[in-house]
Amino acid sequence: MTVKIGLIGLGMIGRDHLQRFNQVITGAKVTAVCDINRTTADNLAAEYHATAFYHADELINSDLVDAVFICSVGPAHKAQILSAFNAGKPVFCEKPLTPTANESREIIDAEVRSGRRLLQLGFMRRFDPGYQALKQVIRKGELGEIMLMHCAHRNPSVPENYTIEMAINDSATHEIDIIRYLLNEDIVAVRVDKPRKKTRRAYAHLQDPLIVIFETESGVRIDDELFVNCHYGYDIRCEVIGENAIAGLTEQALTCTRSVAGMSHHIPHSCMERFATAYDREVQNFVDNISRGEEMSGPSAWDGYVVALVCDAGLASLKDGQRHDVVIPECPALYA
Template sequence: MPVNIGLIGLGMIGRDHLQRFSTVINNARVTAVCDINSGVADTLAKQYQATAYYDAIEMIHSESVDAIFICSVGPVHKEQILAAIKVGKPIFCEKPLTPTAEESKAIIDAETAYGKRLLQLGFMRRFDPGYIELKKSIDAGELGDILLMHCAHRNPSVPESYTLEMAINDSATHEIDIIRYLLNENIVSVRVDIPRKKTSRALPHLQDPLMVIFETESGVRIDDELFVNCNYGYDIQCEVIGENAIASLTEQALTVKRSVSGAGYPIAKTCMERFATAYDREVQNFIDNISSGREMSGPSCWDGYVVALVCDAGLASLQDGLKHEVTVPPRPALYR
C-alpha cells in the first residue's frame, strides 16, 4: 500500500516536493496539504487531489495521514515535530531541525523517550553523488591525512527577507553538516569573519559575503565562503586537501557546449536544480524505510542538534567577531 503523506508548508521547497511525489517517488502519495495561507492550500489540494488543511496539528492527527513531511519555516518545526512524535508518525523535516540547539534538545528528548527513530532530517547533500564520491575517497584513505577543506556556498541573489543570521542558520548549516559527514568528526570551534568590503548587490541590512572558519576535533581547518548575491548562479564548492592528494566536487554539469566562442557548461540557478538527484534520493529513502518497516535512517535529530550547537556559536561570533568553542555532549544510544 502507498504511504499517505501529509505535507506541511507550501512555499518553494514544499511545492518542489509536491511535484516530486507526483512524478518521481515510488510507493507514496500526498493525501493532505497544509498551509496557513488557505488560498494556497486550497489551490494545491485541488491540483494534487489532496485534502486541504490550515492547521498543522489537526493534519498530523488525521487518520488519513501515515507520515508527516515538514516544509514549514524553522520556528514552527518544534511544535509540529513533537506533535508527530506523540502520535508515533514518521517525520521528514526540512532543515533546520530548529533555530536553536535548546529547541533541538527538546526533540531529542522526546524521540529518545519514544524509544525509536522517527525523524529523517533534510540534509540532502548526504545523498548527492558528488559528496558521496568525496566521502568514499576520504574513507578509503586515498587522500591521506586530511589537512584543510575549502567550501563555498553561493546564491545568485536572496530576497529582502533574508537576514544576516540566516547566512549561518540557513546557508552555512549545510556545510556544517557535510563537514561532519565527510570527516566523521565534530566541529569544535567557529569564527565568522566580516570582510571590510561587501557586494553592491547586497541590501543595506546584509553583509555579503562572509567567511566562516571551522576547526574539527582532529585539527582540520575549514574555510566556508558565504556569498548569497553572487549574481551568476547557485554554485556549491568543496575541495578536500589531503597529505597525499586533493579531491573536489565537479561542476555537476551534464553537458559541455563548444562553439566559436569556446567551451562552457550551464550553472544551476537554484538549489532544487543543483541537488535534484539528492532530493529525489533522500525522499525515496524516507519512504523506503517506512514501507519496509525499518527504523529511520539518514540524517537524524542528533545531527540537527549538533548542527544547531555550531550555528549558535556561529551566531555569537557574528556579533563579536571572536572564535567560539563548541561543546558536543555524549551522543545518546538511540543515535549511535
C-alpha cells in the same frame, strides 16, 4: 503498501516536494496538504487530489496521514515535530531542525523517550552522488591525512528579508553537516570573518560575502565562503586537502556548449536544480524505511541538534568576531 503523506508548508520547497511525490517517488502518495494560506492549500489540494488542512495538528492527527512531511518555516518545526511524535507517526523535516540548539534538544529528548528513531532531517547533500563519491575517496585513505577543506556556498541572489543571521542558520548549515558527514568527526570551534568589502548587489542591511572558519576534533581547518548574491548562479564547492592528494567538487557542469566564442558550462540557479537527484534519493529513503517498517535512517535529529550547536557558536562569533568553542554533549545511544 502506499504510504499516505501529509505535507505541511507549501512554499517553494514544499511545492517542489509535492511535485516529486507526484512524479518521481514510488510507494507513497500525498493525501493531505496544509498551509496557513488557505487559498494556496485549497488550490494545491485540488491540483494534486489531496485534502486541504489549515492547521498542522489537524493534518498530523488525521487518519488520512501515515507520515508527516514538514516544509514549514524553521520556527514552526518544533511544535509540529513533537505533535507528530505524540501521534506516533514518522516525520521528515526540512532543515533546520529548529532555529536554536535548546529547541533541538527538546526534540532529542522526546525522540529518545519514544525509544526509536522517528525523524529524518533534510540534509540532502548526504544523498548527492558527488558528495558520496568524495566520502568514499576519504574513507579509503587515498588522500592521506586530511589537513584542510575549502567550501563555497554561492547563491545568485537572496530576497530582502534575508538577514545576516540566516547566512549562518540557513546557508552554512549544509556545510556544517557535510563537514561532519565527510570527515566523520565533529566541529569544535567556529569563527566568522566579515570582509571589509561587500558586494554592491547586497541589500544595505546585509554583509555579503562572509567567511566562516571551522575547526574539527582532529584539527582539520575548514574555510567556508558564504556569497549569497554572487549573481551568476547557484555554485556549491568543496575541496578536501590531504597530505598525499586533493579531491573536490569544484564543478557542477550539467551541460557544456562549444562555439566560436569558446566553451561554456551551465551553472544551476537553485538548490532544487543542483541537488535534484539528492532530493529524490532522500525522499525515497524516507518512504522506503516506512514501507519496510524500519526506523528512520539518514540525517537524524541528533545531526540537526549538533548543527544547531555549531550555528549558535557561529551567531555568537558573528557579533564579536571571536573564535567560539562548540561543546557537544554525549550522544544518546539511540543515535549511535
